[in-house]
């Protein structure tokens with residue numbers, strides 16, 4: 001009896017609690033997407049949007065101004081959403097490259113975009129870019145490319161990198177020493193970066209083919225930064241044709257390599273020793289998990305999609321580094337000291353190895369500081385694959401999003417005295433998470449980061465241990481209009497390091 005009474009009382013108690021919860025305490029209605037607003041901001045002029053201001057601030061050497069001006073303008077808003085965000089604007093709306101987009105302007109914003117790939121957002125490129133260089137979104141091929149440039153794979157390429165770098169210096173630099181002739185650093189850096197990528201990815205060394213490819217890439221670049229008008233004779237139209245031509249050429253190299261590989265007995269170690277150890281072979285010899293055919297055209301897309309981003313990024317970082325080292329003798333001396341110590345430990349003709357690279361800590365911090373102040377790209381784009389709320393604002397499905405390195409790289413909140421060149425920022429713990437993002441982050445982070453790091457360190461070693469230099473134009477700077485370049489092509493007078 002007592003037990004029955006107990007259960008009945010329990011039931012009544014639950015029923016009463018349920019009633020109170022549902023009826024007496026008025027339920028808070030779930031907020032609907034329609035209750036939220038788009039982030040504050042302006043879409044500027046029709047079509048052009050705010051692109052001109054974006055490009056102008058970069059051209060004037062203050063790309064951070066585009067973000068900073070808008071951040072302070074929209075931080076003063078007293079909307080409930082801004083209040084939620086602590087009064088500080090963490091996202092604003094703008095219109096760039098013909099698209100309305102949300103620019104997320106904090107380390108937390110970078111983290112949000114990088115960690116929501118394929119959940120809330122996906123990679124997006126302006127259609128003009130995609131028309132010239134159609135991105136390869138086939139992950140099954142891309143993941144094999146990632147494996148080729150991942151850190152332990154890169155270690156196997158150090159000797160080749162050093163060999164190509166030494167050959168480049170012997171051919172193009174040493175003949176011009178002692179004021180015989182100034183070298184044009186920017187154009188030589190292009191030759192160097194292309195020679196190295198083509199060796200690593202296509203086993204291509206023929207100087208004539210390389211020179212032709214360099215011209216084609218120049219044409220493609222010119223089109224990427226021109227007005228996207230696809231009419232005969234425009235830079236844009238010429239670039240589309242140049243890109244198709246480049247793709248066809250790489251495709252025919254893939255077909256030829258496939259024939260060469262088919263003529264080899266790959267179980268015979270003597271014959272496999274002749275197989276070039278490049279990305280092309282590694283893609284052709286891969287057994288794809290789904291066993292579906294991977295065409296030569298698909299491979300050409302992946303190969304050109306690896307060569308292209310590895311080219312301009314390296315060149316611009318090397319140019320900016322040479323300028324900083326010319327202007328900062330203490331930093332130059334410390335780099336020289338570190339590299340000379342490594343050079344002195346090597347036998348005549350001995351190539352660099354992984355142990356040497358690990359000793360280049362200060363030089364890498366210098367390169368990191370260059371990449372903070374003068375990153376070769378200002379950020380990339382994503383597209384919302386579903387509707388979501390960010391910092392109290394609505395991001396509708398299909399809206400484009402932009403993460404911009406200058407939101408954090410030159411922000412005193414993350415980098416005290418942000419305009420000072422200070423490689424010690426990268427010692428110890430380094431910068432706060434997601435504030436330093438020259439290579440992006442998350443699953444779409446630059447897969448070539450380690451390749452780039454080792455390649456640039458190998459270059460710096462050979463540069464400072466062989467030559468001293470003087471800039472022909474001591475005040476020469478890198479400008480962004482809309483891509484980075486040195487104002488005079490960075491001519492340098494070279495002297496032997498031993499003199």
Ligand code: HEM
Pocket residue numbers: 123149305306307309310311313314317371375376377379380381438439440441443444445446447448449451452
């Ligand atoms: C200083 C040198 C470099 C910098 C600063 C850099 C930076 C970047 C950035 C910011 C992205 C976009 C990341 C994102 O959207 O989240 C990217 C993508 C990419 N980078 Fe690099 N990169 C460099 C060198 C290289 C090199 C040497 C390679 C090739 C070995 C390379 C291959 C790629 C590829 C293939 C992608 C596209 C990845 C994808 O779509 O998933 N990059 N890089």
